[in-house]
Amino acid sequence: MVGFLRAFAAASAVPAAAAAACALSSSSCSSPSPSGSKLRFHLPASFPSASASASSSPSTSARAPRSITPMAAATAATADPSAANKDTALPELTTEFMVDMKCEGCVKAVRNKLETLEGLKNIEVDLNNQVVRVLGSLPVKTMLDALQQTGRDARLIGQGNPNDFLVSAAVAEFKGPVIFGVVRLAQVNMELTRVEATFSGLSPGKHGWSINEFGDLTRGAESTGKVYNPPDHSSDKPLGDLGTLEAGENGEAHFSGSKEKLKVVDLIGRSIALYTTEDRSDSGIAAAVIARSAGVGENYKKLCTCDGVTIWESS
Structure with missing residues:
Protein backbone atom coordinates (compact mmCIF):
# COMPACT_ATOMS: atom_id res chain seq x y z
CA MET A 1 0.00 0.00 0.00
CA VAL A 2 2.84 2.39 0.92
CA GLY A 3 4.56 1.68 -2.40
CA PHE A 4 1.33 2.41 -4.27
CA LEU A 5 0.91 5.80 -2.53
CA ARG A 6 4.52 6.80 -3.33
CA ALA A 7 4.06 5.93 -7.02
CA PHE A 8 0.78 7.87 -7.09
CA ALA A 9 2.41 10.94 -5.51
CA ALA A 10 5.32 10.88 -7.99
CA ALA A 11 2.96 10.64 -10.95
CA SER A 12 0.88 13.54 -9.64
CA ALA A 13 3.97 15.76 -9.36
CA VAL A 14 4.53 15.76 -13.16
CA PRO A 15 1.39 17.68 -14.21
CA ALA A 16 1.78 19.92 -11.16
CA ALA A 17 5.32 20.89 -12.18
CA ALA A 18 4.17 21.52 -15.75
CA ALA A 19 1.36 23.74 -14.50
CA ALA A 20 3.78 25.68 -12.32
CA ALA A 21 6.15 26.19 -15.27
CA CYS A 22 3.28 27.53 -17.38
CA ALA A 23 2.22 29.88 -14.60
CA LEU A 24 5.74 31.30 -14.26
CA SER A 25 6.36 31.61 -18.01
CA SER A 26 5.66 34.99 -19.66
CA SER A 27 4.57 33.16 -22.81
CA SER A 28 1.65 30.84 -23.40
CA CYS A 29 2.19 27.13 -22.81
CA SER A 30 0.78 24.58 -25.21
CA SER A 31 -0.89 21.46 -23.89
CA PRO A 32 0.89 18.09 -24.02
CA SER A 33 0.59 16.01 -27.15
CA PRO A 34 -1.99 13.19 -27.10
CA SER A 35 0.76 10.67 -26.41
CA GLY A 36 1.93 12.73 -23.45
CA SER A 37 5.55 12.33 -24.59
CA LYS A 38 6.56 16.03 -24.66
CA LEU A 39 5.60 19.41 -23.25
CA ARG A 40 6.21 22.38 -25.54
CA PHE A 41 6.77 25.90 -24.23
CA HIS A 42 6.81 29.04 -26.42
CA LEU A 43 9.92 30.99 -25.46
CA PRO A 44 10.35 34.76 -25.93
CA ALA A 45 12.12 35.77 -29.12
CA SER A 46 15.17 36.94 -27.16
CA PHE A 47 15.92 33.40 -25.92
CA PRO A 48 18.29 31.10 -27.83
CA SER A 49 16.63 28.78 -30.30
CA ALA A 50 15.63 25.31 -29.22
CA SER A 51 18.19 23.82 -31.59
CA ALA A 52 20.97 25.71 -29.83
CA SER A 53 20.16 24.05 -26.51
CA ALA A 54 19.25 20.62 -27.82
CA SER A 55 22.77 19.33 -27.39
CA SER A 56 22.95 20.16 -23.68
CA SER A 57 23.02 17.29 -21.23
CA PRO A 58 19.96 16.45 -19.07
CA SER A 59 21.63 17.87 -15.98
CA THR A 60 22.34 21.14 -17.78
CA SER A 61 18.95 21.52 -19.45
CA ALA A 62 17.18 21.42 -16.11
CA ARG A 63 18.86 24.60 -14.93
CA ALA A 64 17.32 28.03 -15.34
CA PRO A 65 18.75 29.78 -18.46
CA ARG A 66 21.23 32.58 -17.87
CA SER A 67 20.30 36.06 -18.98
CA ILE A 68 21.83 36.87 -22.37
CA THR A 69 22.92 40.34 -23.44
CA PRO A 70 21.78 41.54 -26.88
CA MET A 71 25.36 41.36 -28.19
CA ALA A 72 25.84 37.79 -26.98
CA ALA A 73 22.51 36.71 -28.42
CA ALA A 74 23.33 38.19 -31.80
CA THR A 75 26.77 36.57 -31.78
CA ALA A 76 25.20 33.19 -31.11
CA ALA A 77 22.72 33.73 -33.92
CA THR A 78 25.32 34.65 -36.53
CA ALA A 79 28.38 32.67 -35.49
CA ASP A 80 27.37 29.80 -37.80
CA PRO A 81 28.28 30.87 -41.36
CA SER A 82 25.41 28.76 -42.70
CA ALA A 83 23.02 31.07 -40.84
CA ALA A 84 24.53 34.26 -42.24
CA ASN A 85 21.59 35.02 -44.51
CA LYS A 86 18.93 34.38 -41.89
CA ASP A 87 17.12 37.43 -40.53
CA THR A 88 18.25 38.43 -37.05
CA ALA A 89 15.97 40.54 -34.87
CA LEU A 90 17.59 43.93 -34.26
CA PRO A 91 16.48 47.13 -32.54
CA GLU A 92 14.29 49.21 -34.84
CA PRO A 162 16.01 61.34 -37.50
CA ASN A 163 16.68 64.44 -35.36
CA ASP A 164 17.65 62.37 -32.31
CA PHE A 165 21.45 62.46 -32.47
CA LEU A 166 24.08 64.81 -33.86
CA VAL A 167 26.08 61.76 -34.99
CA SER A 168 23.87 58.71 -35.42
CA ALA A 169 25.82 56.47 -37.78
CA ALA A 170 29.40 55.43 -38.52
CA VAL A 171 31.19 53.07 -40.87
CA ALA A 172 34.54 51.29 -41.10
CA GLU A 173 35.61 49.98 -44.51
CA PHE A 174 38.22 47.25 -45.02
CA LYS A 175 39.64 47.73 -48.52
CA GLY A 176 42.04 44.80 -48.92
CA PRO A 177 44.29 43.73 -50.48
CA VAL A 178 43.32 40.47 -48.76
CA ILE A 179 40.47 41.24 -46.37
CA PHE A 180 37.52 43.26 -47.57
CA GLY A 181 34.50 44.27 -45.54
CA VAL A 182 32.33 46.91 -43.99
CA VAL A 183 31.16 47.49 -40.43
CA ARG A 184 28.17 49.77 -39.82
CA LEU A 185 27.26 51.23 -36.44
CA ALA A 186 23.97 53.06 -35.85
CA GLN A 187 22.71 54.69 -32.66
CA VAL A 188 19.32 53.32 -31.60
CA ASN A 189 19.09 55.27 -28.34
CA MET A 190 21.56 56.60 -25.78
CA GLU A 191 22.01 53.12 -24.33
CA LEU A 192 22.13 50.96 -27.46
CA THR A 193 23.95 50.78 -30.82
CA ARG A 194 23.30 48.44 -33.73
CA VAL A 195 26.35 46.72 -35.21
CA GLU A 196 26.31 45.05 -38.64
CA ALA A 197 29.33 43.64 -40.44
CA THR A 198 30.24 41.71 -43.58
CA PHE A 199 33.74 40.39 -44.34
CA SER A 200 35.46 38.35 -47.03
CA GLY A 201 39.03 37.07 -47.37
CA LEU A 202 39.28 35.66 -43.84
CA SER A 203 40.78 32.27 -43.06
CA PRO A 204 38.06 29.77 -42.09
CA GLY A 205 37.37 29.61 -38.36
CA LYS A 206 36.92 31.97 -35.44
CA HIS A 207 38.46 35.44 -35.26
CA GLY A 208 38.45 38.02 -32.51
CA TRP A 209 37.45 41.58 -33.40
CA SER A 210 37.19 44.79 -31.44
CA ILE A 211 36.89 48.54 -31.43
CA ASN A 212 40.36 49.85 -30.57
CA GLU A 213 41.52 53.13 -29.06
CA PHE A 214 43.27 54.75 -32.03
CA GLY A 215 42.81 55.19 -35.77
CA ASP A 216 46.56 54.90 -36.44
CA LEU A 217 46.99 52.35 -39.24
CA THR A 218 50.70 52.87 -39.87
CA ARG A 219 51.37 49.31 -38.72
CA GLY A 220 47.92 47.96 -39.36
CA ALA A 221 46.00 46.59 -36.39
CA GLU A 222 49.18 46.57 -34.29
CA SER A 223 49.23 50.39 -34.04
CA THR A 224 45.57 50.83 -33.09
CA GLY A 225 46.17 50.48 -29.34
CA LYS A 226 44.18 48.61 -26.75
CA VAL A 227 40.52 47.67 -26.90
CA TYR A 228 38.40 50.80 -26.40
CA ASN A 229 37.07 51.07 -22.84
CA PRO A 230 35.82 54.42 -21.45
CA PRO A 231 36.76 55.24 -17.82
CA ASP A 232 33.15 55.08 -16.63
CA HIS A 233 32.58 51.56 -17.98
CA SER A 234 32.51 49.21 -15.00
CA SER A 235 32.87 45.70 -16.36
CA ASP A 236 35.52 43.00 -16.59
CA LYS A 237 35.05 43.03 -20.37
CA PRO A 238 36.07 46.19 -22.29
CA LEU A 239 33.20 48.01 -23.99
CA GLY A 240 34.91 47.74 -27.37
CA ASP A 241 35.17 43.95 -27.26
CA LEU A 242 32.93 42.74 -30.09
CA GLY A 243 33.34 39.04 -29.35
CA THR A 244 33.99 36.50 -32.08
CA LEU A 245 33.45 36.30 -35.83
CA GLU A 246 33.30 32.90 -37.50
CA ALA A 247 34.31 32.70 -41.13
CA GLY A 248 33.06 29.89 -43.35
CA GLU A 249 35.09 27.84 -45.79
CA ASN A 250 34.59 30.62 -48.36
CA GLY A 251 36.28 33.12 -46.05
CA GLU A 252 33.11 35.14 -45.47
CA ALA A 253 31.73 36.23 -42.10
CA HIS A 254 28.56 38.16 -41.25
CA PHE A 255 27.37 39.76 -38.04
CA SER A 256 24.14 41.48 -36.98
CA GLY A 257 23.63 42.47 -33.37
CA SER A 258 23.53 45.27 -30.83
CA LYS A 259 25.85 46.58 -28.14
CA GLU A 260 24.73 48.23 -24.92
CA LYS A 261 26.34 51.44 -23.60
CA LEU A 262 28.15 52.04 -26.91
CA LYS A 263 27.86 55.61 -28.29
CA VAL A 264 28.66 56.19 -31.96
CA VAL A 265 29.80 59.78 -31.38
CA ASP A 266 32.62 58.48 -29.14
CA LEU A 267 33.90 56.09 -31.79
CA ILE A 268 34.70 58.45 -34.67
CA GLY A 269 38.44 58.36 -35.40
CA ARG A 270 39.01 55.09 -33.57
CA SER A 271 39.32 51.79 -35.43
CA ILE A 272 37.96 48.29 -35.76
CA ALA A 273 40.58 45.55 -35.77
CA LEU A 274 40.47 41.90 -36.81
CA TYR A 275 42.67 39.16 -35.35
CA THR A 276 43.80 35.70 -36.39
CA THR A 277 42.98 34.21 -33.01
CA GLU A 278 39.74 34.25 -31.08
CA ASP A 279 41.40 35.72 -27.96
CA ARG A 280 43.19 38.48 -29.93
CA SER A 281 46.60 37.26 -28.71
CA ASP A 282 48.25 38.06 -32.06
CA SER A 283 49.11 41.50 -33.43
CA GLY A 284 46.10 41.59 -35.75
CA ILE A 285 45.52 40.98 -39.44
CA ALA A 286 43.54 44.03 -40.57
CA ALA A 287 42.07 47.29 -39.29
CA ALA A 288 39.94 50.17 -40.54
CA VAL A 289 39.23 53.65 -39.21
CA ILE A 290 35.71 54.42 -38.00
CA ALA A 291 34.33 57.42 -39.89
CA ARG A 292 31.06 59.28 -39.61
CA SER A 293 28.37 57.98 -41.94
CA ALA A 294 25.26 59.71 -43.23
CA GLY A 295 22.20 59.69 -41.03
CA VAL A 296 18.64 59.77 -42.28
CA GLY A 297 17.94 62.59 -44.75
CA GLU A 298 21.60 63.62 -45.12
CA ASN A 299 22.60 61.97 -48.40
CA TYR A 300 20.05 62.66 -51.14
CA LYS A 301 22.49 64.27 -53.57
CA LYS A 302 23.30 62.51 -56.82
CA LEU A 303 26.54 63.01 -58.68
CA CYS A 304 26.83 65.42 -61.57
CA THR A 305 23.96 64.83 -64.00
CA CYS A 306 25.97 66.14 -66.98
CA ASP A 307 27.43 62.67 -67.55
CA GLY A 308 24.40 60.71 -66.34
CA VAL A 309 26.32 59.01 -63.54
CA THR A 310 24.23 58.40 -60.44
CA ILE A 311 25.32 57.62 -56.89
CA TRP A 312 24.94 53.85 -57.19
CA GLU A 313 27.16 53.75 -60.27
CA SER A 314 30.09 55.59 -58.66
CA SER A 315 33.04 53.85 -57.08
Whole structure:
Protein backbone atom coordinates (compact mmCIF):
# COMPACT_ATOMS: atom_id res chain seq x y z
CA MET A 1 0.00 0.00 0.00
CA VAL A 2 2.84 2.39 0.92
CA GLY A 3 4.56 1.68 -2.40
CA PHE A 4 1.33 2.41 -4.27
CA LEU A 5 0.91 5.80 -2.53
CA ARG A 6 4.52 6.80 -3.33
CA ALA A 7 4.06 5.93 -7.02
CA PHE A 8 0.78 7.87 -7.09
CA ALA A 9 2.41 10.94 -5.51
CA ALA A 10 5.32 10.88 -7.99
CA ALA A 11 2.96 10.64 -10.95
CA SER A 12 0.88 13.54 -9.64
CA ALA A 13 3.97 15.76 -9.36
CA VAL A 14 4.53 15.76 -13.16
CA PRO A 15 1.39 17.68 -14.21
CA ALA A 16 1.78 19.92 -11.16
CA ALA A 17 5.32 20.89 -12.18
CA ALA A 18 4.17 21.52 -15.75
CA ALA A 19 1.36 23.74 -14.50
CA ALA A 20 3.78 25.68 -12.32
CA ALA A 21 6.15 26.19 -15.27
CA CYS A 22 3.28 27.53 -17.38
CA ALA A 23 2.22 29.88 -14.60
CA LEU A 24 5.74 31.30 -14.26
CA SER A 25 6.36 31.61 -18.01
CA SER A 26 5.66 34.99 -19.66
CA SER A 27 4.57 33.16 -22.81
CA SER A 28 1.65 30.84 -23.40
CA CYS A 29 2.19 27.13 -22.81
CA SER A 30 0.78 24.58 -25.21
CA SER A 31 -0.89 21.46 -23.89
CA PRO A 32 0.89 18.09 -24.02
CA SER A 33 0.59 16.01 -27.15
CA PRO A 34 -1.99 13.19 -27.10
CA SER A 35 0.76 10.67 -26.41
CA GLY A 36 1.93 12.73 -23.45
CA SER A 37 5.55 12.33 -24.59
CA LYS A 38 6.56 16.03 -24.66
CA LEU A 39 5.60 19.41 -23.25
CA ARG A 40 6.21 22.38 -25.54
CA PHE A 41 6.77 25.90 -24.23
CA HIS A 42 6.81 29.04 -26.42
CA LEU A 43 9.92 30.99 -25.46
CA PRO A 44 10.35 34.76 -25.93
CA ALA A 45 12.12 35.77 -29.12
CA SER A 46 15.17 36.94 -27.16
CA PHE A 47 15.92 33.40 -25.92
CA PRO A 48 18.29 31.10 -27.83
CA SER A 49 16.63 28.78 -30.30
CA ALA A 50 15.63 25.31 -29.22
CA SER A 51 18.19 23.82 -31.59
CA ALA A 52 20.97 25.71 -29.83
CA SER A 53 20.16 24.05 -26.51
CA ALA A 54 19.25 20.62 -27.82
CA SER A 55 22.77 19.33 -27.39
CA SER A 56 22.95 20.16 -23.68
CA SER A 57 23.02 17.29 -21.23
CA PRO A 58 19.96 16.45 -19.07
CA SER A 59 21.63 17.87 -15.98
CA THR A 60 22.34 21.14 -17.78
CA SER A 61 18.95 21.52 -19.45
CA ALA A 62 17.18 21.42 -16.11
CA ARG A 63 18.86 24.60 -14.93
CA ALA A 64 17.32 28.03 -15.34
CA PRO A 65 18.75 29.78 -18.46
CA ARG A 66 21.23 32.58 -17.87
CA SER A 67 20.30 36.06 -18.98
CA ILE A 68 21.83 36.87 -22.37
CA THR A 69 22.92 40.34 -23.44
CA PRO A 70 21.78 41.54 -26.88
CA MET A 71 25.36 41.36 -28.19
CA ALA A 72 25.84 37.79 -26.98
CA ALA A 73 22.51 36.71 -28.42
CA ALA A 74 23.33 38.19 -31.80
CA THR A 75 26.77 36.57 -31.78
CA ALA A 76 25.20 33.19 -31.11
CA ALA A 77 22.72 33.73 -33.92
CA THR A 78 25.32 34.65 -36.53
CA ALA A 79 28.38 32.67 -35.49
CA ASP A 80 27.37 29.80 -37.80
CA PRO A 81 28.28 30.87 -41.36
CA SER A 82 25.41 28.76 -42.70
CA ALA A 83 23.02 31.07 -40.84
CA ALA A 84 24.53 34.26 -42.24
CA ASN A 85 21.59 35.02 -44.51
CA LYS A 86 18.93 34.38 -41.89
CA ASP A 87 17.12 37.43 -40.53
CA THR A 88 18.25 38.43 -37.05
CA ALA A 89 15.97 40.54 -34.87
CA LEU A 90 17.59 43.93 -34.26
CA PRO A 91 16.48 47.13 -32.54
CA GLU A 92 14.29 49.21 -34.84
CA LEU A 93 15.89 51.93 -36.93
CA THR A 94 15.08 54.01 -39.98
CA THR A 95 17.20 53.01 -42.98
CA GLU A 96 17.38 54.85 -46.31
CA PHE A 97 18.30 53.42 -49.68
CA MET A 98 18.74 55.13 -53.03
CA VAL A 99 17.00 52.95 -55.61
CA ASP A 100 16.94 53.30 -59.39
CA MET A 101 13.21 54.02 -59.94
CA LYS A 102 11.78 55.67 -63.03
CA CYS A 103 7.99 55.34 -62.75
CA GLU A 104 5.08 54.40 -60.52
CA GLY A 105 5.49 50.81 -61.68
CA CYS A 106 8.96 50.81 -60.14
CA VAL A 107 7.53 52.21 -56.93
CA LYS A 108 4.91 49.46 -56.79
CA ALA A 109 7.46 46.72 -57.47
CA VAL A 110 9.77 47.96 -54.73
CA ARG A 111 6.97 48.37 -52.20
CA ASN A 112 5.47 44.96 -52.96
CA LYS A 113 8.84 43.25 -52.50
CA LEU A 114 9.59 44.96 -49.19
CA GLU A 115 6.12 44.15 -47.88
CA THR A 116 6.96 40.44 -48.12
CA LEU A 117 9.65 40.88 -45.43
CA GLU A 118 8.70 40.36 -41.81
CA GLY A 119 10.11 42.90 -39.38
CA LEU A 120 9.30 46.11 -41.28
CA LYS A 121 6.89 48.60 -39.70
CA ASN A 122 6.78 51.36 -42.28
CA ILE A 123 7.85 51.80 -45.91
CA GLU A 124 8.07 55.19 -47.67
CA VAL A 125 8.99 55.47 -51.34
CA ASP A 126 10.02 58.87 -52.75
CA LEU A 127 10.09 58.61 -56.54
CA ASN A 128 11.34 62.19 -57.12
CA ASN A 129 14.46 61.66 -54.99
CA GLN A 130 14.64 57.92 -55.79
CA VAL A 131 14.80 57.19 -52.06
CA VAL A 132 13.23 54.34 -50.13
CA ARG A 133 12.93 54.86 -46.38
CA VAL A 134 12.23 51.84 -44.17
CA LEU A 135 11.51 51.58 -40.44
CA GLY A 136 12.16 48.12 -39.05
CA SER A 137 14.40 45.61 -37.33
CA LEU A 138 15.95 43.76 -40.29
CA PRO A 139 19.66 43.79 -41.18
CA VAL A 140 20.73 46.10 -43.99
CA LYS A 141 21.87 43.14 -46.08
CA THR A 142 18.42 41.52 -45.98
CA MET A 143 16.70 44.69 -47.17
CA LEU A 144 19.35 45.48 -49.78
CA ASP A 145 19.11 41.95 -51.22
CA ALA A 146 15.32 42.31 -51.48
CA LEU A 147 15.60 45.63 -53.32
CA GLN A 148 18.14 44.24 -55.76
CA GLN A 149 15.92 41.23 -56.41
CA THR A 150 13.49 43.64 -58.09
CA GLY A 151 16.13 44.14 -60.78
CA ARG A 152 17.02 47.66 -59.67
CA ASP A 153 20.32 49.10 -58.49
CA ALA A 154 20.18 50.06 -54.81
CA ARG A 155 22.61 51.48 -52.25
CA LEU A 156 22.41 52.27 -48.56
CA ILE A 157 22.63 56.05 -48.06
CA GLY A 158 21.61 56.67 -44.45
CA GLN A 159 20.62 55.08 -41.17
CA GLY A 160 19.59 56.21 -37.71
CA ASN A 161 16.88 58.03 -35.77
CA PRO A 162 16.01 61.34 -37.50
CA ASN A 163 16.68 64.44 -35.36
CA ASP A 164 17.65 62.37 -32.31
CA PHE A 165 21.45 62.46 -32.47
CA LEU A 166 24.08 64.81 -33.86
CA VAL A 167 26.08 61.76 -34.99
CA SER A 168 23.87 58.71 -35.42
CA ALA A 169 25.82 56.47 -37.78
CA ALA A 170 29.40 55.43 -38.52
CA VAL A 171 31.19 53.07 -40.87
CA ALA A 172 34.54 51.29 -41.10
CA GLU A 173 35.61 49.98 -44.51
CA PHE A 174 38.22 47.25 -45.02
CA LYS A 175 39.64 47.73 -48.52
CA GLY A 176 42.04 44.80 -48.92
CA PRO A 177 44.29 43.73 -50.48
CA VAL A 178 43.32 40.47 -48.76
CA ILE A 179 40.47 41.24 -46.37
CA PHE A 180 37.52 43.26 -47.57
CA GLY A 181 34.50 44.27 -45.54
CA VAL A 182 32.33 46.91 -43.99
CA VAL A 183 31.16 47.49 -40.43
CA ARG A 184 28.17 49.77 -39.82
CA LEU A 185 27.26 51.23 -36.44
CA ALA A 186 23.97 53.06 -35.85
CA GLN A 187 22.71 54.69 -32.66
CA VAL A 188 19.32 53.32 -31.60
CA ASN A 189 19.09 55.27 -28.34
CA MET A 190 21.56 56.60 -25.78
CA GLU A 191 22.01 53.12 -24.33
CA LEU A 192 22.13 50.96 -27.46
CA THR A 193 23.95 50.78 -30.82
CA ARG A 194 23.30 48.44 -33.73
CA VAL A 195 26.35 46.72 -35.21
CA GLU A 196 26.31 45.05 -38.64
CA ALA A 197 29.33 43.64 -40.44
CA THR A 198 30.24 41.71 -43.58
CA PHE A 199 33.74 40.39 -44.34
CA SER A 200 35.46 38.35 -47.03
CA GLY A 201 39.03 37.07 -47.37
CA LEU A 202 39.28 35.66 -43.84
CA SER A 203 40.78 32.27 -43.06
CA PRO A 204 38.06 29.77 -42.09
CA GLY A 205 37.37 29.61 -38.36
CA LYS A 206 36.92 31.97 -35.44
CA HIS A 207 38.46 35.44 -35.26
CA GLY A 208 38.45 38.02 -32.51
CA TRP A 209 37.45 41.58 -33.40
CA SER A 210 37.19 44.79 -31.44
CA ILE A 211 36.89 48.54 -31.43
CA ASN A 212 40.36 49.85 -30.57
CA GLU A 213 41.52 53.13 -29.06
CA PHE A 214 43.27 54.75 -32.03
CA GLY A 215 42.81 55.19 -35.77
CA ASP A 216 46.56 54.90 -36.44
CA LEU A 217 46.99 52.35 -39.24
CA THR A 218 50.70 52.87 -39.87
CA ARG A 219 51.37 49.31 -38.72
CA GLY A 220 47.92 47.96 -39.36
CA ALA A 221 46.00 46.59 -36.39
CA GLU A 222 49.18 46.57 -34.29
CA SER A 223 49.23 50.39 -34.04
CA THR A 224 45.57 50.83 -33.09
CA GLY A 225 46.17 50.48 -29.34
CA LYS A 226 44.18 48.61 -26.75
CA VAL A 227 40.52 47.67 -26.90
CA TYR A 228 38.40 50.80 -26.40
CA ASN A 229 37.07 51.07 -22.84
CA PRO A 230 35.82 54.42 -21.45
CA PRO A 231 36.76 55.24 -17.82
CA ASP A 232 33.15 55.08 -16.63
CA HIS A 233 32.58 51.56 -17.98
CA SER A 234 32.51 49.21 -15.00
CA SER A 235 32.87 45.70 -16.36
CA ASP A 236 35.52 43.00 -16.59
CA LYS A 237 35.05 43.03 -20.37
CA PRO A 238 36.07 46.19 -22.29
CA LEU A 239 33.20 48.01 -23.99
CA GLY A 240 34.91 47.74 -27.37
CA ASP A 241 35.17 43.95 -27.26
CA LEU A 242 32.93 42.74 -30.09
CA GLY A 243 33.34 39.04 -29.35
CA THR A 244 33.99 36.50 -32.08
CA LEU A 245 33.45 36.30 -35.83
CA GLU A 246 33.30 32.90 -37.50
CA ALA A 247 34.31 32.70 -41.13
CA GLY A 248 33.06 29.89 -43.35
CA GLU A 249 35.09 27.84 -45.79
CA ASN A 250 34.59 30.62 -48.36
CA GLY A 251 36.28 33.12 -46.05
CA GLU A 252 33.11 35.14 -45.47
CA ALA A 253 31.73 36.23 -42.10
CA HIS A 254 28.56 38.16 -41.25
CA PHE A 255 27.37 39.76 -38.04
CA SER A 256 24.14 41.48 -36.98
CA GLY A 257 23.63 42.47 -33.37
CA SER A 258 23.53 45.27 -30.83
CA LYS A 259 25.85 46.58 -28.14
CA GLU A 260 24.73 48.23 -24.92
CA LYS A 261 26.34 51.44 -23.60
CA LEU A 262 28.15 52.04 -26.91
CA LYS A 263 27.86 55.61 -28.29
CA VAL A 264 28.66 56.19 -31.96
CA VAL A 265 29.80 59.78 -31.38
CA ASP A 266 32.62 58.48 -29.14
CA LEU A 267 33.90 56.09 -31.79
CA ILE A 268 34.70 58.45 -34.67
CA GLY A 269 38.44 58.36 -35.40
CA ARG A 270 39.01 55.09 -33.57
CA SER A 271 39.32 51.79 -35.43
CA ILE A 272 37.96 48.29 -35.76
CA ALA A 273 40.58 45.55 -35.77
CA LEU A 274 40.47 41.90 -36.81
CA TYR A 275 42.67 39.16 -35.35
CA THR A 276 43.80 35.70 -36.39
CA THR A 277 42.98 34.21 -33.01
CA GLU A 278 39.74 34.25 -31.08
CA ASP A 279 41.40 35.72 -27.96
CA ARG A 280 43.19 38.48 -29.93
CA SER A 281 46.60 37.26 -28.71
CA ASP A 282 48.25 38.06 -32.06
CA SER A 283 49.11 41.50 -33.43
CA GLY A 284 46.10 41.59 -35.75
CA ILE A 285 45.52 40.98 -39.44
CA ALA A 286 43.54 44.03 -40.57
CA ALA A 287 42.07 47.29 -39.29
CA ALA A 288 39.94 50.17 -40.54
CA VAL A 289 39.23 53.65 -39.21
CA ILE A 290 35.71 54.42 -38.00
CA ALA A 291 34.33 57.42 -39.89
CA ARG A 292 31.06 59.28 -39.61
CA SER A 293 28.37 57.98 -41.94
CA ALA A 294 25.26 59.71 -43.23
CA GLY A 295 22.20 59.69 -41.03
CA VAL A 296 18.64 59.77 -42.28
CA GLY A 297 17.94 62.59 -44.75
CA GLU A 298 21.60 63.62 -45.12
CA ASN A 299 22.60 61.97 -48.40
CA TYR A 300 20.05 62.66 -51.14
CA LYS A 301 22.49 64.27 -53.57
CA LYS A 302 23.30 62.51 -56.82
CA LEU A 303 26.54 63.01 -58.68
CA CYS A 304 26.83 65.42 -61.57
CA THR A 305 23.96 64.83 -64.00
CA CYS A 306 25.97 66.14 -66.98
CA ASP A 307 27.43 62.67 -67.55
CA GLY A 308 24.40 60.71 -66.34
CA VAL A 309 26.32 59.01 -63.54
CA THR A 310 24.23 58.40 -60.44
CA ILE A 311 25.32 57.62 -56.89
CA TRP A 312 24.94 53.85 -57.19
CA GLU A 313 27.16 53.75 -60.27
CA SER A 314 30.09 55.59 -58.66
CA SER A 315 33.04 53.85 -57.08
